[in-house]
Amino acid sequence: MSGNVLTRDRVRIVTGPSDRDSAIRAAGAQLVEAGAVTPPYVEAMLQREATVSTFMGNGLAIPHGTNEAKDEVRSSALSVTRYETPIDWAGEPVSFVIGIAGADGGHLELLSGIAILFSEEDSVQALRDAPDEDALFALFDGIGA
Numbered sequence: 001m002s003g004n005v006l007t008r009d010r011v012r013i014v015t016g017p018s019d020r021d022s023a024i025r026a027a028g029a030q031l032v033e034a035g036a037v038t039p040p041y042v043e044a045m046l047q048r049e050a051t052v053s054t055f056m057g058n059g060l061a062i063p064h065g066t067n068e069a070k071d072e073v074r075s076s077a078l079s080v081t082r083y084e085t086p087i088d089w090a091g092e093p094v095s096f097v098i099g100i101a102g103a104d105g106g107h108l109e110l111l112s113g114i115a116i117l118f119s120e121e122d123s124v125q126a127l128r129d130a131p132d133e134d135a136l137f138a139l140f141d142g143i144g145a
Contacts, residue, residue: 005110010034010079011137017085020094024049024063027079027099036077036101037065044069045099058118059086059095059128064107076106078114080140082127096127 010030018026028042044065048054054063065072079099086093098114100107117123117140130136 005076006078006080006137006140007034008134008137010077011133011140012079012081013084013133013136014081015084018083018087020049020061020087020089021046023061023081023083023087023094023097024099027063027081027097030079030081031077031099031101034077034079036073036075036103038072038074041065041069041072041101044072053090053092055089055092055094056115056118058121058124059093060098060114060118061087061089061094061096062098062100062111062114064100064102073101073103075101076103076110077101078110078140080136082130082136 024045025042028045031037032039032042045063048066049063055061081097083095083097086095100110102108102110127136127139130139
């Protein structure tokens with residue numbers, strides 16, 4: 001992935017149950033830890049979710065901040081978490097939560113790469129079947145390249 005938008009330390013597999021808001025906070029915390037966003041961006045992610053669901057289909061949600069929070073973005077970054085127990089995301093089952101921060105409009109290119117990956121059932125199955133975080137990271141490695 002170009003520019004280290006996604007690094008291995010921001011790819012996680014969670015085996016225990018979780019809920020939507022906790023998953024959004026966890027995705028946002030990874031972006032804060034990466035130095036990509038400031039802490040207020042995480043609250044903006046929760047605000048956006050309260051207004052518009054970021055559920056994308058195929059077990060995927062892509063939480064991101066509101067337009068008003070774009071000044072909180074320092075650099076483009078992704079966080080990827082696979083939940084072994086699907087999360088109830090406003091009535092939809094979500095297994096993949098991808099936190100996203102795009103600097104200077106960079107989120108559109110990132111979203112496009114993620115959408116392509118999740119549009120193919122074989123790709124989604126490979127993501128579900130990845131045995132560990134290293135294998136999961138390898139499957140995302142082409143996004144944004």
